[in-house]
Amino acid sequence: MDCRYCDHPKTHKHGKTSKGTQCYKCSHCTRTFVETFDTLYYWRQVSADEVEKILQSQLEGSSLRGISRINKRAYNTVVSIVHAAAYRAQLVHN
Ligand SMILES: [Zn+2]
Incomplete structure (x- = not known):
């Protein structure tokens, strides 16, 4: 590495x-x-599979509070993951 x-x-x-x-x-x-x-998984207690599940749900149009209820994660955790993914996507775009 x-x-x-x-x-x-x-x-x-x-x-x-x-x-x-x-x-x-x-x-x-x-x-x-x-x-x-x-990476997106750095400094997180949420597993990579769960991060992918949350992002997939967000991509399909679920509400952030809905995702947090379904995955039994705090609203702020979901917002943090979506925000971090959006930031990285913007870096790739630029
Ligand atoms: Zn070095």
């Missing part, structure tokens, strides 16, 4: 987080990062 900070190709495994996500350490810049760093 390439370093997420400096793109150096030589990184090595550096333990796991309490949630079981693999950590890596760069041998060039000596910084550590998790494999989900700078």
Whole structure:
């Protein structure tokens, strides 16, 4: 895996987080990062499958409060996921 900070190709495994996500350490810049760093799943307690389900529901036109009721997640969690996805989509667009 390439370093997420400096793109150096030589990184090595550096333990796991309490949630079981693999950590890596760069041998060039000596910084550590998790494999989900700078993705939609970074710093979230919601699983990748559930994030995809929430975004799919939002795409099909369900209301944000409806999604939060169906998935039993807080309204603010749903808003945060949709907002983060929209931000990333805008970055790709630009
Ligand atoms: Zn690095």
